[in-house]
Amino acid sequence: xxxxxxxxxxxxxxxxxxxxxxxxxxxxxxxxxxxxxxxxxxxxxxxxxxxxxxxxxxxxxxxxxxxxxxxxxxxxxxxxxxxxxxxxxxxxxxxxxxxxxxxxxxxxxxxxxxxxxxxxxxxxxxxxxxxxxxxxxxxxxxxxxxxxxxxxxx
Numbered sequence: 402x403x404x405x406x407x408x409x410x411x412x413x414x415x416x417x418x419x420x421x422x423x424x425x426x427x428x429x430x431x432x433x434x435x436x437x438x439x440x441x442x443x444x445x446x447x448x449x450x451x452x453x454x455x456x457x458x459x460x461x462x463x464x465x466x467x468x469x470x471x472x473x474x475x476x477x478x479x480x481x482x483x484x485x486x487x488x489x490x491x492x493x494x495x496x497x498x499x500x501x502x503x504x505x506x507x508x509x510x511x512x513x514x515x516x517x518x519x520x521x522x523x524x525x526x527x528x529x530x531x532x533x534x535x536x537x538x539x540x541x542x543x544x545x546x547x548x549x550x551x552x553x554x555x
Contacts, residue, residue, distance in 0.1 A: 406431065407430045407431060407451050407452065407518070407519075407522045408430075408431045408433065408448055408449055408450045408451050408452070409426070409430045409431065409432050409433065409450070409451065409452045409453075409454060409518060410433045410434070410435065410441060410444055410445065410448075410450045410452070410453050410454070410478075411423075411432065411433070411434050411435075411454045411455070412434075412435045412436075412437065412438060412440075412441045412453070412454070412455040412456060412459070412464070412467065413434075413436070413455070413456040413459070413483070414436055414437060414456065414459040414460060415456070416436065418456070418507075419434040419436065422434070422454075425511050425514075426514075426515065426518070429515060430518065433448060433450065437459060437460075437461065437462070438455075438459070438461070438462045438466075438467035438470070439461070439462075441453075441455075441467070442471075445471065445474075445475050445478075450475070450478050451478055451479065451521075451522055451525045452478060452479045452480075452481065452518060452521050452522060452525065453468065453475075453478045453479070453480050453481070454481045454483055454518075455467055455468065455480075455481070455482060455483065456483055456484060456507075457482055457483070457484035457486065458484060458485075458486060464482050464483075464484070465482065465501070468480050468482070468500070468501065472500060477525070477528070477529070478525070479502045479521040479522070479524055479525045480500060480501045480502055481501065481502055481503045481504075481505060481517070481518075481521060482501045482503070482504050482505070483505045483506075483507060483509065484504075484505075484506060484507060485506065485507035485508075502521055502524065503517055503521065505517065
């Protein structure tokens with residue numbers, strides 16, 4: 402897949418971070434931005450988001466709280482937590498509650514972040530392929546069971 406077809410949602414209450422991210426990655430990825438979890442929800446509803454990158458410390462709702470709140474409705478996107486603070490509790494919560502794939506500290510290194518985003522999409526794509534293969538296998542198994550019941554297979 403062309404990296405330009407990778408949909409990334411970046412959530413951060415600091416507008417200059419959103420602008421810097423968009424300026425750095427808009428030519429490589431399809432970038433969506435939001436200043437809060439609340440602002441991100443309509444984007445998630447309207448777009449097929451592959452990767453969610455969120456700041457941890459935001460007013461009203463932390464990044465981990467946001468990721469945990471959308472887990473049931475949007476289980477597929479790969480989650481990355483980005484923060485300027487080294488907070489061990491946030492890291493543990495991110496892994497346990499938000500099912501975070503990666504924890505990155507600010508300020509990010511552009512090339513390293515780009516590589517991590519590409520790797521995150523590879524994981525997303527492999528999970529999607531695995532899900533499709535599993536669904537296909539279930540259909541084939543169901544068909545075989547039906548044929549056996551009908552004594553079409555000896």
